[in-house]
Amino acid sequence: MLTVRQAGFAGRQGGCAGVTFSNVISTGWKTTDGKRPPAFLVASSAAVALAALIPVGYLLVRSAGAGTEWIDAIWRTSTAAIVGRTFLLIVLVTIISVAVAVPVAWLTVRSNIPLRKVLSVASVLPLVLPSFVMATTVIEMYSPRGVIQGWLSGLGVNELPEIYGLGGATLVLVLMTYPYVLLTVRGALRRMDPALEEAARAMGYGPVHTFRAVTLPMLRPAIAGGSLLVALYTLSDFGGVALLRYQTFTSTIMIHYELINRTLAAALSLVLVIIAVMLLLGEGFTRGSGAYHRSTVGAVRSSRRVDLGRLRWLGAAAVGLPVLIGLVIPVGVLIHWLVRGLLNNQELIPLLIPARNSLFVSLLAAVVTVMAALPVAILAVRFRSRMSRLFERSIYIGFGLPGVVVALSLVFFGINVAHPLYQSIWMLVFAYGVLFLPASLGPLRSSLLQVSPRIEEAAQSLGRSQWRVIFSVTIPLVMPGALAGGAMVFLLTMKELPATLILSPIGYKTLSGSIWDAASDAFFAKTAAAALVLVLVAGVPTAYLTLRGHGDKSGVSDSSMKFGEALR
Amino acid sequence: MRMPWNRKSDAPMPSPGAAALAALAVAGSASTETGVIHLEGVECSYTGSDGPAISNFNLRVLPGEFVSILGRSGAGKTTALRVVAGLEQVSSGYVRVGGQLVGSSFVHVPPDQRRIGLVFQDYALFPHLSVERNVEFGLKDLSPQEKSVRISSVLELVGMSGYESRYVHELSGGQQQRVAIARALAPDPVALLLDEPFSNLDRQLRAALRRDIKKIATESGATTLLVTHDREEALATSDRIAVMGDNSIDQIGTPEEMYQNPVSASVARLIGPCELIPGVFRGGVVVTEAGAFPTRITTDDSIPDGRQVLALMRASELEIEPAEEGEQRAATIELREFEGEFSEYSIRLDSGTLLRVRRRAANGLETGSRVRIQTRNGSKVIVFPS
Numbered sequence: 001m002l003t004v005r006q007a008g009f010a011g012r013q014g015g016c017a018g019v020t021f022s023n024v025i026s027t028g029w030k031t032t033d034g035k036r037p038p039a040f041l042v043a044s045s046a047a048v049a050l051a052a053l054i055p056v057g058y059l060l061v062r063s064a065g066a067g068t069e070w071i072d073a074i075w076r077t078s079t080a081a082i083v084g085r086t087f088l089l090i091v092l093v094t095i096i097s098v099a100v101a102v103p104v105a106w107l108t109v110r111s112n113i114p115l116r117k118v119l120s121v122a123s124v125l126p127l128v129l130p131s132f133v134m135a136t137t138v139i140e141m142y143s144p145r146g147v148i149q150g151w152l153s154g155l156g157v158n159e160l161p162e163i164y165g166l167g168g169a170t171l172v173l174v175l176m177t178y179p180y181v182l183l184t185v186r187g188a189l190r191r192m193d194p195a196l197e198e199a200a201r202a203m204g205y206g207p208v209h210t211f212r213a214v215t216l217p218m219l220r221p222a223i224a225g226g227s228l229l230v231a232l233y234t235l236s237d238f239g240g241v242a243l244l245r246y247q248t249f250t251s252t253i254m255i256h257y258e259l260i261n262r263t264l265a266a267a268l269s270l271v272l273v274i275i276a277v278m279l280l281l282g283e284g285f286t287r288g289s290g291a292y293h294r295s296t297v298g299a300v301r302s303s304r305r306v307d308l309g310r311l312r313w314l315g316a317a318a319v320g321l322p323v324l325i326g327l328v329i330p331v332g333v334l335i336h337w338l339v340r341g342l343l344n345n346q347e348l349i350p351l352l353i354p355a356r357n358s359l360f361v362s363l364l365a366a367v368v369t370v371m372a373a374l375p376v377a378i379l380a381v382r383f384r385s386r387m388s389r390l391f392e393r394s395i396y397i398g399f400g401l402p403g404v405v406v407a408l409s410l411v412f413f414g415i416n417v418a419h420p421l422y423q424s425i426w427m428l429v430f431a432y433g434v435l436f437l438p439a440s441l442g443p444l445r446s447s448l449l450q451v452s453p454r455i456e457e458a459a460q461s462l463g464r465s466q467w468r469v470i471f472s473v474t475i476p477l478v479m480p481g482a483l484a485g486g487a488m489v490f491l492l493t494m495k496e497l498p499a500t501l502i503l504s505p506i507g508y509k510t511l512s513g514s515i516w517d518a519a520s521d522a523f524f525a526k527t528a529a530a531a532l533v534l535v536l537v538a539g540v541p542t543a544y545l546t547l548r549g550h551g552d553k554s555g556v557s558d559s560s561m562k563f564g565e566a567l568r
Numbered sequence: 569m570r571m572p573w574n575r576k577s578d579a580p581m582p583s584p585g586a587a588a589l590a591a592l593a594v595a596g597s598a599s600t601e602t603g604v605i606h607l608e609g610v611e612c613s614y615t616g617s618d619g620p621a622i623s624n625f626n627l628r629v630l631p632g633e634f635v636s637i638l639g640r641s642g643a644g645k646t647t648a649l650r651v652v653a654g655l656e657q658v659s660s661g662y663v664r665v666g667g668q669l670v671g672s673s674f675v676h677v678p679p680d681q682r683r684i685g686l687v688f689q690d691y692a693l694f695p696h697l698s699v700e701r702n703v704e705f706g707l708k709d710l711s712p713q714e715k716s717v718r719i720s721s722v723l724e725l726v727g728m729s730g731y732e733s734r735y736v737h738e739l740s741g742g743q744q745q746r747v748a749i750a751r752a753l754a755p756d757p758v759a760l761l762l763d764e765p766f767s768n769l770d771r772q773l774r775a776a777l778r779r780d781i782k783k784i785a786t787e788s789g790a791t792t793l794l795v796t797h798d799r800e801e802a803l804a805t806s807d808r809i810a811v812m813g814d815n816s817i818d819q820i821g822t823p824e825e826m827y828q829n830p831v832s833a834s835v836a837r838l839i840g841p842c843e844l845i846p847g848v849f850r851g852g853v854v855v856t857e858a859g860a861f862p863t864r865i866t867t868d869d870s871i872p873d874g875r876q877v878l879a880l881m882r883a884s885e886l887e888i889e890p891a892e893e894g895e896q897r898a899a900t901i902e903l904r905e906f907e908g909e910f911s912e913y914s915i916r917l918d919s920g921t922l923l924r925v926r927r928r929a930a931n932g933l934e935t936g937s938r939v940r941i942q943t944r945n946g947s948k949v950i951v952f953p954s
Contacts, residue, residue, distance in 0.1 A: 036657070452692060455692045458751075460678070461655075466678070476696045477694075
């Protein structure tokens with residue numbers, strides 16, 4: 001299939017005889033507007049999609065090998081109740097994250113709150129904390145023997161509300177995930193044409209009414225995209241829920257993996273895949289077919305910020321609250337541990353090598369993942385068809401799977417299929433790719449949508465093949481998206497734990513691994529030191545990308561917006 | 569066979585401008601029979617839309633010719649251009665460029681191997697490259713010196729010397745347009761295709777650029793195909809105009825031919841301002857409510873007596889005289905617009921139809937007065953069967 005566009009003339013040098021007739025027999029699939037995607041794009045996208053589906057394939061093989069007994073096993077394990085608990089957590093976390101993120105986004109983009117720049121960077125930074133670190137610090141603070149209880153007992157308060165269970169799990173996950181919604185909504189707010197809101201105001205709508213009638217509906221796709229991230233993350237999180245003793249589907253699977261029955265775990269993971277697919281489909285409905293490149297090239301006028309008057313201090317406090325709980329307190333706890341440990345002469349593990357390893361493997365993962373996502377994004381945007389949508393969607397499944405499932409399936413794959421890769425750093429990078437491809441796909445996609453296809457056609461009419469056009473025009477123009485997507489992969493890789501533990505070559509220590517080791521041995525100073533280094537290293541690119549959005553009036557190639565579009 | 573684009577680039581000549589012009593001149597290897605661009609019974613459709621965007625489309629553009637495709641929006645003009653460029657695949661018919669079959673139901677030569685220079689409506693300049701790099705983009709198989717000679721000469725040709733290091737966003741719309749043309753001309757294309765090149769510019773700039781493009785095309789000898797919905801643009805620039813109806817070309821000819829002998833009412837409407845009023849054809853005369861006029865038939869078919877027809881009324885071909893008292897078939901002057909030597913009158917017929925008539929300003933007629941309409945110097949009115 002699809003040979004003709006590439007084969008074409010048998011070369012300009014060879015004269016005119018090289019007319020290709022293979023099109024007669026080609027029955028290749030066409031896109032919705034009748035274009036034929038080049039073979040190399042289809043082939044590479046298919047390869048990427050297949051690689052991303054390896055875990056699902058493994059789960060199928062594993063479950064099928066067990067015959068039908070696992071169906072009974074699923075019933076025995078009171079699956080329905082656990083699914084119910086998981087959904088309850090997902091719904092709670094998603095709703096609260098949206099409720100936190102939308103006002104924070106609006107206040108940091110559209111109002112004149114004091115310390116606006118600092119707060120808009122800080123409000124994204126809870127993203128860099130690994131979930132088990134966040135959970136540990138939450139327990140340290142709010143548990144029955146925690147810091148707050150210590151302070152309050154002096155005031156006669158004997159019992160804080162229970163932190164273990166649904167409440168604590170929700171708190172930890174909201175703190176970890178609201179930045180996803182914040183980033184997507186912020187991007188949408190920045191990109192929105194202020195004329196729409198101004199028109200509403202001119203027609204006599206008050207500011208609140210305008211927000212409800214115009215702004216909020218326009219933000220819906222961004223909210224839905226962010227919510228999808230939150231929901232998938234909640235579905236796949238293990239560290240946070242396990243430490244806070246709330247049993248979800250993923251933690252159940254983990255227990256089976258570690259203790260009981262891997263076949264059952266595989267079967268349960270398949271149910272997880274189904275839930276992830278359902279979430280993806282649900283978000284797909286809200287997406288519609290709106291987003292397209294702007295036909296005119298010109299700067300978006302940026303909106304004027306609303307003067308909140310004296311209320312702006314209240315606004316700053318509202319943004320400050322999640323920053324306080326999600327960033328300042330956890331980092332404070334870590335510093336506290338570090339200082340206390342140092343005073344007690346606890347030894348610090350040497351962090352230089354893990355930090356270097358983490359940096360190296362995260363950068364590698366970011367580059368490889370963006371490169372893998374690129375053909376899929378180009379195919380999905382430029383050659384829309386059922387096939388390209390299938391490729392794109394199959395890539396999203398990885399994000400909904402727990403790292404352990406992906407890692408173990410890759411162990412299986414490494415031992416049985418790709419032995420040379422097993423126990424190499426490439427296997428680890430491969431796992432990160434499967435897990436975080438969607439995070440780089442989103443920004444690439446939105447970057448591509450903003451590049452007019454006319455530009456690529458112009459390049460082709462100037463004598464460059466489609467293959468060379470991609471390298472000389474498309475890739476340079478989607479660089480902001482690639483950068484943002486890469487940064488997101490980098491960040492997620494830095495804090496990833498289960499796949500890192502399972503797939504790291506023997507003796508290959510990373511930061512998150514060091515945190516885990518130190519935490520399991522209850523060396524708090526070591527844990528804290530490693531976690532602080534991680535926060536620092538992961539926080540820098542995050543802060544940089546968030547800051548870039550400020551003062552950039554063009555809004556066309558704004559990588560901070562793309563950063564927010566991870567997974568859109 | 570020696571293809572026009574296989575020709576080795578000419579050795580640098582003393583003057584860069586002269587070298588560019590010589591290099592840009594299109595080789596005459598395409599025969600007059602096939603033309604530089606030749607579309608024969610071409611059909612092209614987009615999946616998901618009802619019916620083809622163009623069908624049974626025939627067009628031949630001769631070497632060095634400047635041809636416009638004129639049509640309403642949605643007629644399929646741009647599709648025709650994209651078919652020539654290779655950006656759309658045809659489902660039937662034959663597309664030849666430089667005498668070569670490049671598109672049919674069984675052949676599709678990709679755009680990068682057609683050597684067609686394309687200028688898009690929104691210019692599609694590369695925002696990540698400077699003006700110089702944009703123009704250089706299509707140059708291959710040339711030494712660095714040859715490249716820079718070529719770049720500076722095409723930029724000189726379009727009047728953009730001195731802007732080499734600018735980026736696209738630092739240029740005005742008209743300047744972007746010129747760079748887009750330079751970029752398209754630089755690789756020595758077989759033909760230059762322009763898609764509504766003036767639509768994003770303001771009126772004054774449009775007229776100036778129109779003349780410049782015509783001049784550039786003439787100087788470089790480039791075979792040019794322009795797509796537009798603006799008749800002034802087409803009439804002013806083209807050697808020949810192809811008027812498109814729905815999906816195919818209705819008529820093609822020189823601007824004068826098209827204006828004198830439009831083959832259908834829709835062609836007449838597209839080619840010049842006019843009014844079509846109903847009448848009855850009898851003995852070489854058309855009887856309308858505005859009066860009876862001698863006729864001329866531009867189609868091949870003859871029209872039988874008593875047939876309902878449409879009479880083509882153009883301001884420059886009509887005259888008005890004050891009507892006599894009680895005269896039937898008179899009309900009322902509704903508006904007089906003074907234009908210097910002439911005045912243009914809007915004449916309201918009793919049925920409500922508005923005609924426009926030009927008349928020497930010297931002997932003006934009052935608004936509201938009744939007039940009789942007749943053809944200027946007894947010229948004949950074109951009629952179409954209705």
